[in-house]
Amino acid sequence: MRSAIGVAALFAVGLLGGGAAWAAGADAPAPASSQASASTDLKSEGPTQPAKVQDGQYSDKNGDPTYHIADGGKKVDWYTMSGYLRYNANCIVCHGPDGMGSTYAPSLVDALKGMDYAHFAGIVVGGKKDVNASQELVMPAFGENRNVMCYMPDIYTYLRARSDGALGRNRPPEHEPKPAAFEKAEDACMK
Numbered sequence: 005m006r007s008a009i010g011v012a013a014l015f016a017v018g019l020l021g022g023g024a025a026w027a028a029g030a031d032a033p034a035p036a037s038s039q040a041s042a043s044t045d046l047k048s049e050g051p052t053q054p055a056k057v058q059d060g061q062y063s064d065k066n067g068d069p070t071y072h073i074a075d076g077g078k079k080v081d082w083y084t085m086s087g088y089l090r091y092n093a094n095c096i097v098c099h100g101p102d103g104m105g106s107t108y109a110p111s112l113v114d115a116l117k118g119m120d121y122a123h124f125a126g127i128v129v130g131g132k133k134d135v136n137a138s139q140e141l142v143m144p145a146f147g148e149n150r151n152v153m154c155y156m157p158d159i160y161t162y163l164r165a166r167s168d169g170a171l172g173r174n175r176p177p178e179h180e181p182k183p184a185a186f187e188k189a190e191d192a193c194m195k
């Protein structure tokens with residue numbers, strides 16, 4: 005029997021970039037003088053607005069991953085861009101273009117309103133089955149799929165931006181550069 009537990013437990017909260025921070029509790033103070041950790045506190049102006057950025061990954065006051073969109077909606081952080089690509093590779097077939105939903109699966113633009121990261125990750129890892137629907141609706145479990153598990157914060161970040169109305173439909177025109185920490189964590193996760 006193959007076990008999903010190992011991968012699921014390892015990756016449920018995301019390993020990329022500042023991923024360790026989600027697991028460890030996001031408010032572990034970062035040494036201000038350290039160049040290497042590149043963590044900066046920001047003034048958060050709302051529940052989904054960034055309170056911190058570390059290695060190009062933004063997080064809100066609760067330590068959940070969040071988006072950073074500048075230049076009047078045109079330029080997105082790297083994780084939003086990556087999430088857009090991963091969404092289109094793994095989720096679009098059921099949830100429709102730009103998270104808008106389909107006749108089979110619900111709109112994630114609506115579903116993400118107020119859904120925290122842990123809840124989201126739990127559904128994506130373990131799946132979900134609507135037993136009451138006349139048509140049987142099944143959200144597959146992605147716990148063993150590295151193409152999803154290694155990019156969990158990215159997909160959440162992208163959908164959060166869509167859900168908040170901060171990001172329009174289609175591919176974001178510009179994005180921040182890929183952080184070196186992202187590339188390193190990606191290599192380690194996909195191995």
Ligand code: HEC
Nearest residue numbers: 094095098108109110115127132133134141142143144152
């Ligand atoms: C094979 C089709 C399919 C694929 C692929 C799929 N989903 Fe789903 N998803 C569903 C269905 C159907 C539901 C509704 C299940 C229910 O209501 O019980 C759902 C529900 C969800 C929910 C819960 C929504 C809510 O309102 O509670 C989330 C979050 C979600 N999907 C995220 C994703 C993400 C992220 C991906 C890509 C990594 C993805 N899904 C890929 C079919 C799919």
